[in-house]
Amino acid sequence: SCSIESWMIESEFFLGLSIDNDPQVIFEILGNSRFRGYPPELSVYKDSDDFYQITLRAGNGAGWGMYDENAVEKRIKSVIDTNIEMHDFVNEGFLSPQALGEFLTMAYQVYEAY
Secondary structure (H helix, E strand, O other): OEOOOEEEEEEEEEEEEOOOOOHHHHHHHHHOHHHOOOOOEEEEOOOOOOOEEEEEEEEEEEEOOOOOHHHHHHHHHHHHHHHHHHHHHOEOOEOOOOOHHHHHHHHHHHHOOO
C-alpha cells in the first residue's frame, strides 16, 4: 500500500508441511526468537496433505523521503523472490532438521523481526 507520505509492504508465507515432519522442526520455527515481533501461527488440518500449516507474516515501510520508487520496487521483487525460493526449498511438504537452518536463513530475509 502507499500514500502520498509513505509506503508499506506486507507479505505472508504459508508453509505447508506433511504429518511426516519431525515435530522439532515445527517447534523450532514457532519458537524461534527472531520471529518474536510477529510470531508464526500454526494450523493443523487433519484432512489434507499439508497436515501442518505455519503462517509467517511481515510488514515494513517508510516515508517517501527515505526511499524512492526504485528502492520500493527492488524490495517488492526481493520479497517475491524469497517467497518463491522458500516454497521451492520445502520438498513436497517435508523439511528435515538438517535443512532447517538453511530454510530459516531464507525466511529471515523477509520475515526477520529483530
